[in-house]
Amino acid sequence: MLLVCLLVASTQMTWGLVVPVLPVYADGLGASPAALGAAVAVFGVGRLLTNVPGGLLAQRLDRHRALLLSSVAVVAVLTLLTALVQTTPQLLVVRLLTGAAGGVAITVGQLVLSETAPARWDRTMSSLQAFQLAGGSVGPVVGGLTVAVDARLPFVVAGGLLLATVLVGCTRPLPAREVPTAAPAVPGEDRPRQRLWSRGLVAVCVVGLAVFLVRFGGMQYLAPVLAYEEAGMTPGQLGLVMGGVTVLGLVLLPVAAAVSRRAGRARVVPVAVLLLGASCLLLLGSQRPAQLVAAVVLVGVLTTAAGPAVGAALAEHAPPGRRGTAVGVYRTSGDVGTLVGPLLLGALVGAGRWEVAVVALGLVPVAAAVVFAVLGRGRRRAGGGGAAGTSDGGPPTAAPVVGVPAGKA
The missing domain is CATH 1.20.1250.20 (MFS general substrate transporter like domains)
Incomplete structure (x- = not known):
C-alpha cells in the first residue's frame, strides 16, 4: 500500500508544482493569458481522455504493477521534457500528454487499493488521500523555491524525483489482491457480462x-x-x-x-x-x-x-x-x-x-x-x-x- 500511495503522491507533486511555476514559465515563452489558461485546461482534458481507457486496460491486461510504474515513468519523462519546450504549442502538447499519462497513473493506483481487503477500505483510502494531500502540498513549495533560480529547474527536479520513485517501485511488490475478480468461466457455459x-x-x-x-x-x-x-x-x-x-x-x-x-x-x-x-x-x-x-x-x-x-x-x-x-x-x-x-x-x-x-x-x-x-x-x-x-x-x-x-x- 505504501508504494502505491508514494507513486500517487509523487505524481500529485508534479501537478502541484505548476501552480506557482506555469505562469512564469509560460510568460518566458511569450504565451498570452489565453494560452496560459489553455495550458491549464489541456491537462484536465488529457485526464478526461484516459481515465476510463486506463481502467479498462488495467482490467483486461491484469498487469497493474507494470501499468502503474510505466504510466508514472511517462509522467516523469514528460515533466522533464517540459523543461525543454521552446514554444507555446509545444508546451500545450506536453501538458496534454502529461495529463493523459497522469490519468492512467491515478486510476490504476486507486484501482490497486480498491482491491485490498474490504475491511480496510476506509483506512486504505484515508492513507491514499493523506499522501495525495502531502504530494499536492509539496509540489507548490518545490516549484516556488526552484523557480527563483530558473524557470525550467522545477520540472527537472520534479521529473528526477518522480523517476527515483519509479526505480524504488521496481524493487517493491504491490499490495496483494484481496477481493474477488470476475468469477472464472466454466468450460462450455456462457457467462453473462457483468453490469x-x-x-x-x-x-x-x-x-x-x-x-x-x-x-x-x-x-x-x-x-x-x-x-x-x-x-x-x-x-x-x-x-x-x-x-x-x-x-x-x-x-x-x-x-x-x-x-x-x-x-x-x-x-x-x-x-x-x-x-x-x-x-x-x-x-x-x-x-x-x-x-x-x-x-x-x-x-x-x-x-x-x-x-x-x-x-x-x-x-x-x-x-x-x-x-x-x-x-x-x-x-x-x-x-x-x-x-x-x-x-x-x-x-x-x-x-x-x-x-x-x-x-x-x-x-x-x-x-x-x-x-x-x-x-x-x-x-x-x-x-x-x-x-x-x-x-x-x-x-x-x-x-x-x-x-x-x-x-x-
Missing part, C-alpha cells in the same frame, strides 16, 4: 463530481477571488490559511476513516457532503475576513473528511470484473467537476454575480447528498458482481478471493 452501472455507483460518481467541483471551483478559484476582492486579504494571508487547512485535513483523516468504518458509509457520505454544501454558503459573508476564513477552513476540512468514505463506497459498489472501468468512470466524473466548476463560477463572477456563484457552489453538494441518500444506501449484491460488504453500518465482510479459501484471503 457496470448500479444505483450505488451512480450515487458515488455524482458525489465525486460535486466534491471535485467544490475543491477546484470553490477552493482554488472562487475562494481566492473573494479573499482578494471582497475580504481584502493578501496572497500571503490566504496561503497561510490554505496551508493550515491542509495540515488540519491530514490530522483529521484518520478520524474520518474511523468514523466512516464505524458509522457506515451510507450515513457518513451524505451528512459530510450536505455539511460541505452548507459551509460553501458561508462564503456569502466574504466581506468579513473572519467569516471567509471560517468558510475556507470548513470547506477544506469537510472535503478532506469525505474522502475516505467516498473512496471506500466506490470500492464497494464497483463490480469485481469491471472494477477498472468503474474507477475510471469515477475519476472522469470528478474531472468533469474540475473543468466545469471554474468555468461556471468564473462566468458568474465575470458577470458581477459572485453571490449567485456562491449559492450555486453550495447547492451542488447539497443535491449530491440527496442523490447519495436515495441511491447509495444499498450495496451491490454478490450475484450482481459487486464487492462484498455493507454500506449501512459496520465494517464490510471480506468475500473470499477466487481460488483462495475463505479466511486465507
Whole structure:
C-alpha cells in the first residue's frame, strides 16, 4: 500500500508544482493569458481522455504493477521534457500528454487499493488521500523555491524525483489482491457480462463530481477571488490559511476513516457532503475576513473528511470484473467537476454575480447528498458482481478471493 500511495503522491507533486511555476514559465515563452489558461485546461482534458481507457486496460491486461510504474515513468519523462519546450504549442502538447499519462497513473493506483481487503477500505483510502494531500502540498513549495533560480529547474527536479520513485517501485511488490475478480468461466457455459452501472455507483460518481467541483471551483478559484476582492486579504494571508487547512485535513483523516468504518458509509457520505454544501454558503459573508476564513477552513476540512468514505463506497459498489472501468468512470466524473466548476463560477463572477456563484457552489453538494441518500444506501449484491460488504453500518465482510479459501484471503 505504501508504494502505491508514494507513486500517487509523487505524481500529485508534479501537478502541484505548476501552480506557482506555469505562469512564469509560460510568460518566458511569450504565451498570452489565453494560452496560459489553455495550458491549464489541456491537462484536465488529457485526464478526461484516459481515465476510463486506463481502467479498462488495467482490467483486461491484469498487469497493474507494470501499468502503474510505466504510466508514472511517462509522467516523469514528460515533466522533464517540459523543461525543454521552446514554444507555446509545444508546451500545450506536453501538458496534454502529461495529463493523459497522469490519468492512467491515478486510476490504476486507486484501482490497486480498491482491491485490498474490504475491511480496510476506509483506512486504505484515508492513507491514499493523506499522501495525495502531502504530494499536492509539496509540489507548490518545490516549484516556488526552484523557480527563483530558473524557470525550467522545477520540472527537472520534479521529473528526477518522480523517476527515483519509479526505480524504488521496481524493487517493491504491490499490495496483494484481496477481493474477488470476475468469477472464472466454466468450460462450455456462457457467462453473462457483468453490469457496470448500479444505483450505488451512480450515487458515488455524482458525489465525486460535486466534491471535485467544490475543491477546484470553490477552493482554488472562487475562494481566492473573494479573499482578494471582497475580504481584502493578501496572497500571503490566504496561503497561510490554505496551508493550515491542509495540515488540519491530514490530522483529521484518520478520524474520518474511523468514523466512516464505524458509522457506515451510507450515513457518513451524505451528512459530510450536505455539511460541505452548507459551509460553501458561508462564503456569502466574504466581506468579513473572519467569516471567509471560517468558510475556507470548513470547506477544506469537510472535503478532506469525505474522502475516505467516498473512496471506500466506490470500492464497494464497483463490480469485481469491471472494477477498472468503474474507477475510471469515477475519476472522469470528478474531472468533469474540475473543468466545469471554474468555468461556471468564473462566468458568474465575470458577470458581477459572485453571490449567485456562491449559492450555486453550495447547492451542488447539497443535491449530491440527496442523490447519495436515495441511491447509495444499498450495496451491490454478490450475484450482481459487486464487492462484498455493507454500506449501512459496520465494517464490510471480506468475500473470499477466487481460488483462495475463505479466511486465507
